[in-house]
Amino acid sequence: MSEAIRTAEGPGAGSDEPGPSRRRALRRVLVGLGVLGLVLALVVGGALWFLTDRYAGNVDRVAGVFTELDDEARPAPATPAQQAAEQPVTFLLVGSDTRGTAEQGIAAGGRSDAIMIARLSGDRQHAQLISLPRDSWVDVPGYGRNKINAAYAYGGPPLLIRTVEQLTGVRIDHYVAIDFAGLIQVTDDLGGVDVVVAETTSWGPYTFPAGVNHLDGDRARWYLGQRYGLPGGDFDRVRRQQQYLQSVFTQLFSSDTFTDPGRLDAALLAVTSAVAVDEQLGNAEMLSLAYSLRGLRPEAVDFFTAPTLGTGTEGAASVVYLDGVSADRMWAYLGSDSLSQHAEEFGRQALPAVPR
CATH class of the missing domain: 1.10.287 (Helix Hairpins)
Structure with missing residues (x-):
């Protein structure tokens, strides 16, 4: 081939190498x-x-919740079999209706208005929320027998966690302090929530007639605060707290909320500003946990009250006696991540469709 022909064809002509252009x-x-x-x-x-x-950055942190606990004396974490899949996560929720105390993790006066165990199943398709009556007569480590919320008063979140872990044999992974007064703001941000009332009651400036009641924030505050005038007293108040949380959860998942970005944003900001969590639950972990729960629906959340035998007095104190036999079964199911499969055993302890 002549030099002229090679020049005309250009470098790389007749080969697989791409040209400069x-x-x-x-x-x-x-x-x-x-x-x-x-x-x-x-x-x-x-x-x-x-x-x-x-959102996650809007949540306050409670310092020193787990640092004082002896890890070797605590219930074991998830078993190796459970660790093969995603582990269940257990929260201890403590609620106060006193605004401005959630960031300290302790209610004003050192007493809690609500104590709940929240368990997220390993498959993230089920959850259980179990209320422990605040007057439950239990063993408080280092203080003997007393009401469970006395543990909160004597030693704050660490002692309450020790008390609950000793009572249930279930390891608490995280701690959440809820300011119910702040959380009620969510009601207005969601456009109100519906609750069903079994019998007409009145409390404060409001009457709650039998049937469906649409609650705005102020009505919700009085509805949740009522204890006197209810047949079950504090037990009915606990059920109303659960019913309210269930209604908020349902409303958050409604199509109206998800199709209104402004309403959803306001609700999420209100929720996150009303809670404080232990400092071990970082923002990234919180976001990851929230994402893992994307398939959880309100109907897959079971609400219970710990089994009880009734009320009585210890000295001058009015107390609640737990049913040790039934409660031990509940704690065992909770610890093995199987309470949702055995929920029917605890029908009497479940949140009724229409609380009083």
Whole structure:
């Protein structure tokens, strides 16, 4: 082949090597894809940062909740069989209706208005919430027999966790302090919530007639605060707390909320500003946990009250006696992540469809 022919064909002619123009075009495409990928990464990362900062970052932290606990004396964490799948997560929820105390993790006066165990199943398809009556007569480590919320008064979250773990044999993974007064703001942000009342009652400035009641924030505050005038007293108050949480959860998952970004944003901000969690639950873990619960629906959440034998007095104190036999079965199911499969055994302790 002559030199002229080779020059006319150009370098690389007749071979599989791309020419300079094709190489430049390929580089431009690759650079463009790289820039697009970087932009997408920044957008996704920025969105995650925004969500983490706006919602998880809005949650206060309670310091020193678990640092004082002797890990060897605590119930064991999830078994190896459970660890093969996603582990269940157990929270201890402590509620106060006194605004402004949630960030300390202790209610004003050192007493809790609500004590609940919340368990998220390993498959994240079920959850259980079990209320422990605040007057439950239990053994408080280092203080002998006393009401369970006395543990809260004597030693704050660490002693309450020790007391609950000793009572149930279930390890508490995280601690949540709920300011019910702040949480009630969620009611207004959601446009109100519906509750069903069995019998007409009155408390404060409001009457709650039998049937469906649409509660705004102020009505919800009085509805949750009523104890006197209810046949079951504090037991009925506990059921109303559970009913309210169930209604809020249902409303959060309603199509109206998810199709109204402004309402959803306001509700999430109100929820996160009304709770404080232990400092071991970081923002990234909180966001990851929330994402893992994306398939959980309100109907898959069971509400119970710990089994009881009735009320009585110890000295001058009015107390609640727990049913040790039934409670031990409940704690065993809870610890093995199987309470949802045995929920029918605890029908008497379950939240009724229409609380009083």
